[in-house]
Amino acid sequence: MKLIAIKDLKQPRQFKRRLQTEKELLLTSDGNPVAILLNVETAEDPEIFLQSIRDARSRMALSRVRESAGAAGADAMSLAEINREISAARQSRKSRR
Numbered sequence: 001m002k003l004i005a006i007k008d009l010k011q012p013r014q015f016k017r018r019l020q021t022e023k024e025l026l027l028t029s030d031g032n033p034v035a036i037l038l039n040v041e042t043a044e045d046p047e048i049f050l051q052s053i054r055d056a057r058s059r060m061a062l063s064r065v066r067e068s069a070g071a072a073g074a075d076a077m078s079l080a081e082i083n084r085e086i087s088a089a090r091q092s093r094k095s096r097r
Contacts, residue, residue: 001026004037 004025027035069075
Protein backbone atom coordinates (compact mmCIF):
# COMPACT_ATOMS: atom_id res chain seq x y z
CA MET A 1 0.00 0.00 0.00
CA LYS A 2 1.29 3.45 -0.87
CA LEU A 3 1.78 6.02 1.88
CA ILE A 4 0.64 9.62 1.98
CA ALA A 5 1.50 12.13 4.70
CA ILE A 6 -1.15 14.33 6.27
CA LYS A 7 0.71 17.41 5.05
CA ASP A 8 0.17 16.19 1.46
CA LEU A 9 -3.57 16.68 1.89
CA LYS A 10 -2.98 20.42 1.52
CA GLN A 11 -2.79 19.87 -2.24
CA PRO A 12 -6.30 18.57 -2.96
CA ARG A 13 -6.02 18.22 -6.74
CA GLN A 14 -2.81 16.19 -6.55
CA PHE A 15 -4.22 14.16 -3.68
CA LYS A 16 -7.43 13.38 -5.58
CA ARG A 17 -5.49 12.40 -8.70
CA ARG A 18 -3.17 10.17 -6.70
CA LEU A 19 -6.05 8.47 -4.89
CA GLN A 20 -7.85 7.81 -8.17
CA THR A 21 -4.67 6.26 -9.56
CA GLU A 22 -3.56 4.26 -6.51
CA LYS A 23 -7.11 3.34 -5.33
CA GLU A 24 -5.84 2.94 -1.74
CA LEU A 25 -3.52 5.11 0.36
CA LEU A 26 -2.29 4.77 3.92
CA LEU A 27 -2.46 8.17 5.62
CA THR A 28 0.42 8.79 8.00
CA SER A 29 1.25 11.38 10.63
CA ASP A 30 4.87 11.58 11.73
CA GLY A 31 5.42 8.22 10.02
CA ASN A 32 2.63 6.48 11.96
CA PRO A 33 -0.47 5.12 10.20
CA VAL A 34 -3.68 6.96 11.08
CA ALA A 35 -6.18 6.06 8.33
CA ILE A 36 -6.73 4.14 5.15
CA LEU A 37 -8.11 6.16 2.27
CA LEU A 38 -10.09 4.35 -0.42
CA ASN A 39 -11.09 5.71 -3.78
CA VAL A 40 -14.85 5.49 -4.30
CA GLU A 41 -16.11 5.68 -7.86
CA THR A 42 -19.23 7.73 -8.55
CA ALA A 43 -21.30 4.62 -9.29
CA GLU A 44 -20.18 2.85 -6.09
CA ASP A 45 -22.07 3.03 -2.81
CA PRO A 46 -19.75 4.15 0.03
CA GLU A 47 -22.03 2.45 2.58
CA ILE A 48 -21.19 -0.92 1.01
CA PHE A 49 -17.47 -0.18 1.42
CA LEU A 50 -17.99 0.83 5.05
CA GLN A 51 -20.04 -2.27 5.83
CA SER A 52 -17.35 -4.48 4.28
CA ILE A 53 -14.72 -2.81 6.46
CA ARG A 54 -16.86 -3.21 9.57
CA ASP A 55 -17.41 -6.89 8.74
CA ALA A 56 -13.67 -7.43 8.27
CA ARG A 57 -12.92 -5.71 11.59
CA SER A 58 -15.47 -7.93 13.33
CA ARG A 59 -13.87 -11.06 11.88
CA MET A 60 -10.42 -9.85 12.95
CA ALA A 61 -11.67 -9.17 16.50
CA LEU A 62 -13.25 -12.62 16.67
CA SER A 63 -9.98 -14.19 15.51
CA ARG A 64 -8.07 -12.33 18.24
CA VAL A 65 -10.57 -13.51 20.88
CA ARG A 66 -10.25 -17.09 19.67
CA GLU A 67 -6.45 -16.90 19.70
CA SER A 68 -6.52 -15.45 23.21
CA ALA A 69 -8.89 -18.18 24.39
CA GLY A 70 -6.64 -20.82 22.87
CA ALA A 71 -3.57 -19.37 24.56
CA ALA A 72 -5.37 -19.30 27.92
CA GLY A 73 -6.72 -22.82 27.50
CA ALA A 74 -10.32 -21.59 27.49
CA ASP A 75 -10.94 -23.31 24.18
CA ALA A 76 -10.87 -26.66 25.99
CA MET A 77 -13.52 -25.74 28.57
CA SER A 78 -16.63 -27.88 28.86
CA LEU A 79 -20.09 -26.37 28.53
CA ALA A 80 -20.59 -26.71 32.29
CA GLU A 81 -17.34 -24.81 32.97
CA ILE A 82 -18.37 -22.08 30.54
CA ASN A 83 -21.76 -21.72 32.22
CA ARG A 84 -20.09 -21.50 35.66
CA GLU A 85 -17.82 -18.71 34.35
CA ILE A 86 -20.81 -16.83 32.95
CA SER A 87 -22.71 -17.16 36.24
CA ALA A 88 -19.71 -15.97 38.23
CA ALA A 89 -19.26 -12.95 35.95
CA ARG A 90 -22.94 -12.05 36.26
CA GLN A 91 -22.81 -12.38 40.06
CA SER A 92 -19.74 -10.17 40.15
CA ARG A 93 -21.54 -7.47 38.15
CA LYS A 94 -24.58 -7.61 40.40
CA SER A 95 -22.49 -7.23 43.54
CA ARG A 96 -20.73 -4.14 42.12
CA ARG A 97 -24.02 -2.29 41.63
